[in-house]
Amino acid sequence: xxxxTINTSDTTPAAVVVNPTDAAALTRVTxxxxxxxxxxxxxxxxxxxxxxSPLCENxxxxxxxxxxxxxxxxxxxxxxxxxLVQVEEYVHGKEIFGGEYAYFSSYSDSWLEHACKYxxxxxxxxxxxxxxxxxxxxxxDGYLLKNFVARGIPCLGxxxxxxxxxxxxxKGVPTTVRYFGVNTANELIAAGPQADLMIANNVLAHVPxxxxxxxxxxxxxxxxxxxxxxxxxxxxxxxGNQFDTIYQEHYCYYSLITLEKxxxxxxxTIFDVDELTTHGxxxxxxxRHTPHQALPVSDAxxxxxxxxxxxxxxxxxTYRAFAEQVAETKRGLLDFLIxxxxxxxxxxxxxxxxxxxxxxxYCGVREDFLDYVVDRNPYKHHKFLPGTxxxxxxxxxxxxxxxxxxxxxxxxxRQEISQQLEYTREWGAQLVVPIPELTVF
Ligand SMILES: [Zn+2]
Numbered sequence: 001x002x003x004x005t006i007n008t009s010d011t012t013p014a015a016v017v018v019n020p021t022d023a024a025a026l027t028r029v030t031x032x033x034x035x036x037x038x039x040x041x042x043x044x045x046x047x048x049x050x051x052x053s054p055l056c057e058n059x060x061x062x063x064x065x066x067x068x069x070x071x072x073x074x075x076x077x078x079x080x081x082x083x084l085v086q087v088e089e090y091v092h093g094k095e096i097f098g099g100e101y102a103y104f105s106s107y108s109d110s111w112l113e114h115a116c117k118y119x120x121x122x123x124x125x126x127x128x129x130x131x132x133x134x135x136x137x138x139x140x141d142g143y144l145l146k147n148f149v150a151r152g153i154p155c156l157g158x159x160x161x162x163x164x165x166x167x168x169x170x171k172g173v174p175t176t177v178r179y180f181g182v183n184t185a186n187e188l189i190a191a192g193p194q195a196d197l198m199i200a201n202n203v204l205a206h207v208p209x210x211x212x213x214x215x216x217x218x219x220x221x222x223x224x225x226x227x228x229x230x231x232x233x234x235x236x237x238x239x240g241n242q243f244d245t246i247y248q249e250h251y252c253y254y255s256l257i258t259l260e261k262x263x264x265x266x267x268x269t270i271f272d273v274d275e276l277t278t279h280g281x282x283x284x285x286x287x288r289h290t291p292h293q294a295l296p297v298s299d300a301x302x303x304x305x306x307x308x309x310x311x312x313x314x315x316x317x318t319y320r321a322f323a324e325q326v327a328e329t330k331r332g333l334l335d336f337l338i339x340x341x342x343x344x345x346x347x348x349x350x351x352x353x354x355x356x357x358x359x360x361x362y363c364g365v366r367e368d369f370l371d372y373v374v375d376r377n378p379y380k381h382h383k384f385l386p387g388t389x390x391x392x393x394x395x396x397x398x399x400x401x402x403x404x405x406x407x408x409x410x411x412x413x414r415q416e417i418s419q420q421l422e423y424t425r426e427w428g429a430q431l432v433v434p435i436p437e438l439t440v441f
Pocket of ligand 1: 036037038039040041079080081082083084
């Protein structure tokens with residue numbers, strides 16, 4: 001019987017990349033498997049390697065804790081041609097978003113208010129009436145379109161997850177359950193009018209086939225129509241140290257300079273942009289067909305583009321510096337938790353968002369550091385966080401157990417949540433946010 005031998009020359013060596021700004025520093029970079037999602041260039045530049053992570057919306061039942069759980073590499077790269085920051089796709093989008101999806105937009109008060117204000121603004125700006133047609137991609141539970149329904153403006157939501165789409169239909173929001181791309185776009189315009197307004201909020205990050213998605217938008221958008229797209233701004237991610245917004249379900253992270261290239265390749269032009277505070281700092285871009293020049297490109301576009309260029313978002317060293325920032329945040333959070341636990345404090349988490357799971361998995365925080373988390377979404381109650389297996393309870397659990405510290409995981413909702421948690425001050429609880437740097441207040 002022969003023993004299997006390992007031929008070391010057969011194993012693929014990890015590429016060793018010499019940092020040109022510091023020739024002494026050797027960085028091990030495993031090259032990405034695929035090319036850039038937009039331009040196809042091989043991905044050679046690491047932004048940050050967050051190790052192995054499970055799908056962050058896969059909340060587990062008690063029975064599932066006894067089963068194996070899939071972990072995937074969570075490693076962000078940047079393309080040196082178009083500067084698109086991206087993670088590799090290990091799981092098909094249909095596995096992530098199809099069928100059951102735990103995220104209901106309507107569970108966040110501030111997000112509902114944001115949607116309501118947007119509809120008011122855009123209806124006025126574009127002069128929308130019952131003669132126009134609005135299409136929203138990834139319309140979730142109808143949290144936004146219900147505002148158009150209330151105004152009598154015809155609309156249609158396109159949403160891949162049937163459980164959240166069913167909620168939209170209950171609210172009276174016409175919704176079709178499907179993935180969006182060129183095929184769906186052609187079906188939509190065969191069955192109805194083109195869109196005078198198209199909306200895509202916080203979906204572009206989740207799109208596995210970026211070019212197919214944007215090509216589909218171009219098909220559905222009427223010749224004089226306007227498309228608005230909201231997405232977390234890459235500049236805020238890097239400057240605000242928001243590494244926990246990187247997860248398997250977020251394939252891409254956008255700067256304006258990159259999205260201008262993407263839309264231009266599909267005959268679309270970004271003509272205006274708003275800066276928003278949502279999701280830790282987002283952009284809302286206004287897009288039109290390139291030939292529709294009645295809508296001129298605003299100074300806001302020129303200004304943000306210039307700010308990105310001044311900030312070095314077209315240079316690899318800007319991206320390379322991010323990894324150390326991330327490691328320092330991990331050390332800061334662990335320092336705090338180790339100290340709190342040694343002092344016998346009880347620590348609970350508030351909110352179980354996707355970003356919380358990236359943070360907890362990367363930092364190795366389990367029940368040894370965080371007793372439990374609470375969330376308002378009943379879908380997550382009495383389940384367990386993916387990877388870390390920390391139990392999730394309804395918010396009432398806080399009053400029952402009176403923890404000393406409450407770690408706010410959706411730090412982007414810090415204000416809203418600290419107001420909701422005002423009552424915990426009665427027993428002297430202190431609130432903690434981990435990002436951009438650990439703060440106890
Ligand atoms: Zn690229």
